[in-house]
Amino acid sequence: MDRKAFASSLSTLPDWKSAVRExxxxxxEKLGDAPCDLxxxxxxxxxxxxxGPELAAALQENLPYRVLIGCxxxxxxxxxxxxxxxxxxxxxxxxxxGVRLYPFSFSQExxxxxxxxxxxxxxLDLYPNEKxxxxxxxxxxxxxxxxxxxxxxxxxxxxxxxxxxxxxAVMGAANKxxxxxxxxxxxxxxxxMTGDVDLxxxxxxxxxxxxxPLVITRAEHNVLYELSGRPAIEQVRTLIGSLRGRDxxxxxxxxxxxxxxxxxxxxxxxxxxxxxxxxxxxxxSGALLVGATLHTGxxxxxxxxxxxxxxxxxxxQLRREPAYGDVPHGGLLVSCCGRGQNFFxxxxxxxxxIRSAKGTFPMAGFFANxxxxxxxxxxxxxxxxxxxxxxx
Numbered sequence: 001m002d003r004k005a006f007a008s009s010l011s012t013l014p015d016w017k018s019a020v021r022e023x024x025x026x027x028x029e030k031l032g033d034a035p036c037d038l039x040x041x042x043x044x045x046x047x048x049x050x051x052g053p054e055l056a057a058a059l060q061e062n063l064p065y066r067v068l069i070g071c072x073x074x075x076x077x078x079x080x081x082x083x084x085x086x087x088x089x090x091x092x093x094x095x096x097x098g099v100r101l102y103p104f105s106f107s108q109e110x111x112x113x114x115x116x117x118x119x120x121x122x123x124l125d126l127y128p129n130e131k132x133x134x135x136x137x138x139x140x141x142x143x144x145x146x147x148x149x150x151x152x153x154x155x156x157x158x159x160x161x162x163x164x165x166x167x168x169a170v171m172g173a174a175n176k177x178x179x180x181x182x183x184x185x186x187x188x189x190x191x192x193m194t195g196d197v198d199l200x201x202x203x204x205x206x207x208x209x210x211x212x213p214l215v216i217t218r219a220e221h222n223v224l225y226e227l228s229g230r231p232a233i234e235q236v237r238t239l240i241g242s243l244r245g246r247d248x249x250x251x252x253x254x255x256x257x258x259x260x261x262x263x264x265x266x267x268x269x270x271x272x273x274x275x276x277x278x279x280x281x282x283x284x285s286g287a288l289l290v291g292a293t294l295h296t297g298x299x300x301x302x303x304x305x306x307x308x309x310x311x312x313x314x315x316x317q318l319r320r321e322p323a324y325g326d327v328p329h330g331g332l333l334v335s336c337c338g339r340g341q342n343f344f345x346x347x348x349x350x351x352x353x354i355r356s357a358k359g360t361f362p363m364a365g366f367f368a369n370x371x372x373x374x375x376x377x378x379x380x381x382x383x384x385x386x387x388x389x390x391x392x
Contacts, residue, residue: 005034005095006330006391008362010078012088016047017058019089024062027093030362034095038191039063040135040332041070041178042077042366044088045168052176052183060181063093067101069189071137072168072176075340077333077365080355082348084340084367085171092330092364094391098196102126103179106187108142117155128156130194135332135389136163138188139175140369148188149372149379160201161379162389163190164334164368202317202388203373205275206310206339207303209258210247211239213268214301219294223287224257227300231286239302250304257290260299261376268301270313274375275303277383305384307344314350314386318357327392331358333365334387340367350386358390 007030011019027036041059043050050072059068076083078090104124106114114120126132134152138145145165152161166175179189214235218226227235240251258273265272276292333350341347351363372379373387 002097004097004328005031006092006328006362007031008078008090008092008330008364010076010081010083010088010090012083012086014087016043016050016055016087016089019087020055020058021062023089023091024059027091028063031093031095036063036065036093037067037096037099038094038101039065039068039091040364041068041089041091042364043070043072044076044083044086045072045074045171045173046085047087052178052185055176056178056181056183059178065093067103067180067191069103069135069137069179069191071166071178071366072173073366073368074167074170074337075367077335077351078363080348080351082340082351090364090366092332092362094330096197100194102132102192103190104192105179105184105189106143106148108186110187114151117151120151120155124192126192128159132156132159132192132194133197133199134159134161134190134192136161136188136190136372137177138165139177139186140165141169141175142186143188145370145381149381153378158377160199160374161372162201162332162387163372164366164387165370165381167337167367167369170337170369198392200321200390200392201373203375203382204310204314204317204386205382206313206384206386207256207258207275207305208270208309208313209268209273209301209303210243210251211302213260213299216294216296216298216300219296222290222293224290224294225285225287232288233281233283233286236288236302247304250306251302254305256303256305258301258303259292260301263299271317273301273303274380275382310339311344311353314353315357318354329361329390329392331361331363331388331390333363334368334371335365336371336384336386337367337369338384339386354388
């Protein structure tokens with residue numbers, strides 16, 4: 001019986017062409033006789049002279065694959081390491097018998113022309129009854145990822161989209177996407193998977209609720225005017241005034257808004273919210289500017305984030321599912337550029353927690369400028385999040 005197989009490799013050689021050759025060679029050796037059906041590759045941008053077309057061609061030359069997608073970034077993940085702000089190439093190769101793969105891309109113009117779920121269905125020529133699951137990488141400067149994910153949610157209800165936004169620009173370089181020998185400086189690339197593939201998805205937003213749930217009683221677009229009949233800024237001041245010690249310090253520096261995903265729940269805890277940043281406030285009106293479209297009647301609860309909370313949240317979610325024993329599996333980890341050693345104070349934080357909870361298995365990933373994953377059955381772009389998908 002032909003079994004799935006997964007292999008990964010991380011190369012930190014100082015020359016990008018040599019690093020690509022090393023990573024590809026290691027993956028091919030580990031896969032053995034199993035062909036590489038799907039590969040994902042991420043390249044840390046500090047490499048001098050790195051150009052998208054040459055990178056795509058080098059991957060095609062060194063790795064025989066059916067489908068490959070990837071992007072550049074400010075750092076990559078592989079093996080037991082998170083390599084930040086330093087040159088590295090990471091690669092995950094997958095042998096997926098019984099899985100059908102459908103690569104796709106969106107230019108900026110194409111993405112702007114898709115204005116409905118029907119338009120997305122027509123572009124992909126793939127239908128919900130086939131139960132596709134999607135990997136998606138995008139350029140945050142030229143792809144309206146919020147609108148695009150809205151079309152995915154409407155066209156493919158309940159089906160997951162996971163991935164992230166290229167972050168090479170964090171290092172002062174142009175963002176690069178690549179797919180099947182081609183390089184793109186805009187838009188998005190991705191692959192749909194149907195057939196015999198299972199995905200376990202963990203989206204760790206790294207926050208915990210504080211205070212009590214409140215109901216939006218007045219809002220317009222992303223402007224939050226009133227919570228439970230009082231100006232939103234008054235509710236914030238009341239909350240902060242009720243806190244002491246560490247919680248008060250966190251609320252003054254990292255306060256976010258959590259939008260309840262399932263209103264029917266009697267009580268809400270960590271993981272029940274879509275976390276969105278507070279981007280500003282108007283002292284005259286008492287309104288908050290929130291990074292989401294808001295609706296009257298929504299329940300919200302303020303949230304705080306720190307390294308300890310983020311660690312607890314990721315571990316809690318990882319432990320909900322058992323390890324897989326000898327079942328072949330591989331992982332893709334997309335972590336926010338705002339996580340990593342600067343945030344946690346130690347290197348290799350997220351990959352270390354994953355290995356402690358799930359064991360050692362082939363994995364690749366990158367530090368993103370936005371992480372894509374489902375919460376409450378719908379797909380969103382997140383910030384400060386660790387988004388993990390395990391393929392089985």
